Amino acid sequence: MEPILARHRATQDSLLPILHDVQAEFGHISEDAIRTIAEALNLTRAEVYGVVSFYHDFRSQPDPRPAIKICRAEACQARGIEALMPAIEAAAGARVRVETTYCLGLCSVGPAAMIGKDVHARLTEGSVGDLVNSL
Amino acid sequence: MTDPATGQPKITVRISDDAAALACGADAVAAAFVKAGCEVQRVSSWGMHWLEPLAEISGIGFGPITAADVPDILDGKGDAVCIGPVAAHPFITRQQRLTFARAGKTRPLSLEDYSATGGWDGLEKARSMGPQAIVQTVIDSGLRGRGGAGFPAGIKWRTVAAATGTQKYIVCNADEGDSGTFADRMVMEGDPFMLIEGMAIAAHAVGAGKGYVYIRSEYPHAIAKMQAAIAACRDRIAPFEIEVRVGAGAYVCGEETSLLNSLEGKRGEVRAKPPLPALQGLFGQPTVVNNVLTLAAVPWILSHGGAAYADYGMGRSLGTMPVQLAGNIKHGGLFEIAFGVTLGELVNDIGGGTASGRPVKAVQVGGPLGAYIPPEQFDLPFDYEAFAAADALIGHAGITVFDDTVQMAAMARFAMQFCAVESCGKCTPCRLGSTRGIETIDRIIAGENIADNVELIRDLSETMKFGSLCALGGFTPYPVMSAINHWPEDFGLPVRLAAE
Structure with a gap:
């Protein structure tokens, strides 16, 4: 935690950048981390917890499984993502975490998915199955 | 080589x-x-x-x-x-590319390419003009906020310029969360210096020392390009400074006051207006909050003049709009053109109809909060006022095309569900209305007291539209009611009700 806190100003507006760094480093934001951040920024634990729980990106529980983000917004629906979901869920099983996202900005070439920072478009049952299996 | x-x-x-x-x-x-x-x-x-x-x-x-x-x-x-x-x-x-003039032609992070294609001309001109003249040029251009609200950019700048504060801010709203839109992403990934130049011009016009670009976390490539571009041209825009801030997966942070709270390290809850962000925005200081496309249009306007920009467009919708053709469309992509082009031209002539080859059933314009429009209304011109008169909105000019396999009751349900997932929770019509909306549409889909439940949805929509603090709860009724009004048969209603 110390190196992360040292990288940022000790003011409330640093809270999101700090939380992003903590999540990237530890995979989730634990109660201990919340306590440490609250002390460093002179906030209450409730204030920090309130921010953690507000944003979809932040997790309060660890989940070490590999993850794939699937866009299920309107444009990807129009291009057939819902028909692919059974195959995606079957390939993922309990081994891979399938996360829903609303829009990756690939609305002209969907259905689209993101793994880490890698983006994938024009998904088919075959290609998305291969992606999930490669995780 | x-x-x-x-x-x-x-x-x-x-x-x-x-x-x-x-x-x-x-x-x-x-x-x-x-x-x-x-x-x-x-x-x-x-x-x-x-x-x-x-x-x-x-x-x-x-x-x-x-x-x-x-x-x-x-x-x-x-x-x-x-x-x-x-x-x-x-x-x-067929396009009139002003904002996207460099698209396909330059290396995004090459300062050499940028300067060789007119880059920084607008900023140089702005620095020679003085703040008031810059604001007047932007007012003359007729540029309106491209994020969806369509508020005149020059008027907003004038308000911030006239306000007093210890520090003023330029905040670029790059939280492009609307499905069917990707123009902001393309600007940041393809021509990042143009956006930086637009922000620097705005800073000069209103006297701001610091700027933020708030980019959604779903855009890692845009984040990387903007960070690299800002580092590469730091001296060029000094003493103005820009920092990239990354969102955390909350759609509502695209709403300007929610975005400001998020930048301050708080929950992204919407603030009541007034006070306007122009007077009391980020950290309570006068703040310009503009969309990426608004700021990206500014360098062209400064280097070519406000009147040249206002030569494009119609009525009170002046200049060009980078339209995004998305969803089930044959020729999807970025199409920048003057306001006034019709929806039919965009979808059929330019977009080539659906990618699936089936008939177009509906298009949603303006993202998840935009109305569904049937092909019968394809003569609608792209114009803020014309769309408003048709109970629709241009929003961020994303057009999502659906073929005849789409079920509109399912799309109406999705609109309510999206609102429920993304609601910040601050106001009741949005937080509770969306969930009650899902339940009621589920009853309609199940065939329970259809006419009564549709009436209930109409009533709920009125409450959400007029009682919500921001556009999330306030505009969710657009996709819901347009689906019911144009495709009553998809809700189990007789077709004739549409005319009533």
Whole structure:
């Protein structure tokens, strides 16, 4: 935690950048981390917890499984993502975490998915199955 | 560049590194050209996404291609995937590209390319003009907020310029969460210096010392490009400073007051207005909050003059709009054109109808909070006032096309569900209304007391529209009610009710 806190100003507006760094480093934001951040920024634990729980990106529980983000917004629906979901869920099983996202900005070439920072478009049952299996 | 082995000049191949191109496999294509001994330049995307990955050799385009096509193309046997001169493609020649003038032509992070194509001219001009004259130029241009609200940008700037504060801020709203939109992403990934220049001009006009670009976390490539671009031109925009801030997956943070709270390190809850952000915005100081496309239009306006920009468009919708053709459309991509073009021209003539080849049933304009529009209304001109009169909105000008397999009751339900998932929770009509909306639409879909439940949805929609603090709860009724009004049969209602 110390190196992360040292990288940022000790003011409330640093809270999101700090939380992003903590999540990237530890995979989730634990109660201990919340306590440490609250002390460093002179906030209450409730204030920090309130921010953690507000944003979809932040997790309060660890989940070490590999993850794939699937866009299920309107444009990807129009291009057939819902028909692919059974195959995606079957390939993922309990081994891979399938996360829903609303829009990756690939609305002209969907259905689209993101793994880490890698983006994938024009998904088919075959290609998305291969992606999930490669995780 | 010459090939050291043969002494012959290397063939230069231009391939985009925009996320849409990457998602379609552009890196593998680029690697294949490098392996074959070519010099590969990574440029911005032309915006013809159905042709990505698109390779350009001496102005001739090949796309969409895979690595397997590369040997044939280099042997002169690429006719099957050849589209001819890229710049002469009808999709390009029919556009009026002001904001996207460099699309496909320059390397996004090359300061050399940027300067050689008119970059920084607007900022130089602005610095020679003085703040009041800059604001007047933007007012004269008729530029309105491209994020969806359509508020005159120059008026907002004038308010901030006249306000007093210890520090003023320029906040660029790059939280492009609307499905069907990707123009902000393309600006940040393809022409980041243009956005920075627009912010620097705004800062000069209102007297701001610090700027933030708030980019959604779903756009890692845009984040990386903006950070690199800001670092590369720090001296050029000094003493103005810009910092990139990354969102955390909350759609509502695209609402300006929610975005400001998020920048301050708080929950992204909407603030009541007044006070206006222009007077009490970030950290309580006077703040310009503008969308990416608004700020990106500014360099052109400064270097060519407000009147030149206002020559484009119609009525009170002046200038050009980067329209995004998305969803089930044959020719999807970025199409910048003056306001006034009709929806039908965009969807059918330019977009080529659906990608599936089936008839178009509905288009949603303006993202998840925009109305569904049937083909019968395709003569609607792209104009803020014309859309408002038709109970629709332009929003961020994303057009999502659906073919005749779409079930509109399901889309209405999705609109309510999206609102429920993304509601910040601050106001009751949005927080509770959306969930009650899902339940009621479920009863309609199940065939329970359809007419009564549709009446209930109408009533709920009125409450959400007039009682919500921001556009999330306030505009969710647009997709819901437009679906009911235009496709009553999808809700189990007799078709004739549509006319009532």
